[in-house]
Amino acid sequence: MKKILKEPFLHFIFLGIVLFILYGLVNKNSNSKDTIIINDFDVSALISKWEMQWKRPPTEKELQNLINLNIKQEIFYQEALKMNLDHNDEIIKRRLSQKMKFLSNDIAAMIEPTDEDLKGYYKEHSDKYLTPPSYSLYQITFSPDNRKDNYKDAVETLKQFPNASFDEMKVWGDALPFSYYFEDIDANELGLQLGSKFPEGLKKVAIKQWAGPVQSGFGVHLVYITEIKAPTLPDFELIKKNIIRDYEYDNQQEINEIIYQEFKKNYSIEIDIKSEDFDPKFVEYLQTELNN
Amino acid sequence: MKKILILLSFLTVVACKKDVKSEKITESNSTETKQPASRTAGYSETKNAYFGNLHIHTSWSFDGFTNGSVTDPDDAYRWAQGESIPGGGDGTPLQIKTPLDWYAVSDHAEWMGMFKMMADPSTPISKLDFAKRVTSKDQAIAFKAFGDFLYDFSTGGPLSKEPLFSDENIMKSVWKEIVDITENHNKPGKFTTFPAFEWSSNPNTQNLHRVVLFKNSDNIPEIAYSSLNSTRPEDLWTWMEDSRTNGATLLAIPHNGNASDGLMFSLNDSDGNPISKAYSDARSRNEPLYEISQIKGTSEVHPDLSPNDEFSNFEIWDYTLATTAERNTHRKGSYLRQALLDGIRIESEGNGNPFKYGIIGDSDSHNSAASIEEDNYTGKFGMENDPAHRVNGVPGFPEPNNQQIREFSSGGLAGVWAEENTREAIYNAMLKKETFGTSGTRMKVRFFGSFNFDENIISNDDWLTTAYAYGVPMGSNLTNPKGSAPTFIIQALKEANGANLDRAQIIKGWVDAKGKTQEKIYNVALSDDRTDGATPVGNTVDLKTAKYSNDIGAVQFFTTWTDPEFDASQNAFYYVRVIEIPTPRWSTYDAVSLGIPIRTDIPATIQERAWSSPIWYSPK
Structure with missing residues (x-):
């Protein structure tokens, strides 16, 4: 018996038998071949995809390649499924959860808001649609580039010529590549052009007289504000398109969340943390929070 | 199946509360999106600089999705206009400090359809009897319809063979949806959007990517062109020409020559033949601009190519697109300055100029937000939204890949000189190359050339009108020397x-009498009364707090310059480079906010910059 056990050929046969049995156990369908059917529909779909791209039908060889590629992908896909390669794959998890989000987005999109819904939304979010204050003003820039103390220069100019006309005042300032006069420009746009400090500074100066200095990204300015328009809420009809867009966007987020919460009710979430590295109070907190 | 039940019962509950439309309105109102006949607010004959990005990916791009982005094109357009959007990664939301003027989401064309194809039943379903069933107020009917749909699609049942679900309509649904979202956010005079996609060809991991941008959605192709169709740029141009024949208006913008290992500006075509006149014409007709700076580095110039350019070593990202963080071996053919030089040489030899590129900067973020502000950097991918990940490394990533992430630059910007903030004006400016690129700063650069300018021209208040009337702006050609x-x-x-600004430079390239290319850099303006360009501007950055001061540098440069070595018989180009004073790099802001030491293997401070499009001179 011992001699037989040492015989390499018999080892080989034995291992072969074991493998065969194991394979039979694991793969019960080993005898029946899987079938991949390529029907009229599949082929015409491939052709129409190709035509969409190339504005001509594929040649016979191109079509053959397309079909081969598809079969290869399908076989790898099927085999991967058999090997459970889709399980616990982070990318696949994310992909499927994204698909669920697409579904819920589509559900959200089916609900058309009424004018009443939109008006309610407009009222509730009126701060979102409020226009910023707008200014009409003259400005004279005192740039630091060619001055020892541009702030002082501005202060002294204002002290000396508080009632100067624009043309008189202009000669004391520096030419920079933006306008001396802004008409009805909103605070956001002013911030973009002259830096965010500028509209902030405007809030503190008197109107209808030379005032300042007001700081910008380019130095300091003497300003003469001719008019300020207070923030207004544009008419509903004027911005209805924006309101619909925002309403639908918010609605989508809301429905995503509701659907998630609905699904979540079917799961009890158990926190199984035993390590003492974690504060038991934190674990307890997680346990209650996550099931709410 | 049980889960779907709940989803449906919920749907029905909602549907009972509100009116349900059986047909989703996806067609945007065409009268609203057309350019208004009147000029918009801010219109200027002498043009304004509008800043934006056209190279932005979202979770609808395969790699945006796999790398943790949780947002879509709608979110991206909201971000650019100043709204806060979800960031993925550590969950920090994304919000820009100063909103942009225009934006174009350009998701990868490859697999674009596959993401929403099966999961998005909106348009085709709405045309079917199925739509009525699924939106029925009778719970049982709605439930059964939805269940049938999902079941059939996962098992290849009858509904999945329904031609409407699988024909070209559904194949193009994602592209159409991107176009629709883009239309929805376009507000002439306030915020401009463009439909776009990226053609992502990288043969042998050598980057040949191009963003394809449409002026509007008029006659836009039904499906984007992907590198699965062809990896040859020549084929992309043919497709673009075909699209033009069908009434679309579009251009392409290549990027990341620095990751092409010499292939982006190769002196041969895709078949290995030397560049011909026909090739040059096709390339320059379809590709007016090049993206000089973005998250995957700057590709103006490499120190190996221009060893005398002391500012050449700026945010170089020297990798191919191989996932193994492989380095490039070829410098020539990878950087724009070399290409501009090769272009005028090829032109002087009678084969046209294949590399007649205007310049923009852009982002290439894959997380909807362009991430252009150095002190508000949120990374290229969703997973880098956590500052510890982008500085210390993403857990589980090999170290060379983490180093690639640390060497990512913050996003760049495209500056466009246009009369107003509309598609018409901005697109036309791109076509005319009246653009400049920046590494992310919003400095504004003007550049005009002429044989007719009086040297006192700039002392006149109305100099801009004169400059346009008697000269040419950046991106144009100078001829007829006097x-x-x-x-x-x-x-x-x-x-x-x-x-503040450190200096303004003119970079001149020319072809000498022997037919060889030459380059020279002139400092045309220096801050702080310096007269020698070799004197550095200084550095005010405090590395402990990541703060700098504008006590050095200039607010503005404004000057004229006449070429002292001009030879009317030689082809040449000139472009402007304006360099800022040193400021903290994003990684330094991160280190300070995380309270960790600043790494020594990446620069702590950088000198951000802008590049104008060139002005070309040719003798005839």
């Missing part, structure tokens, strides 16, 4: 909320 050298006007204004 026996004298050309004079250029250079104006640069610092970013309103940003850093």
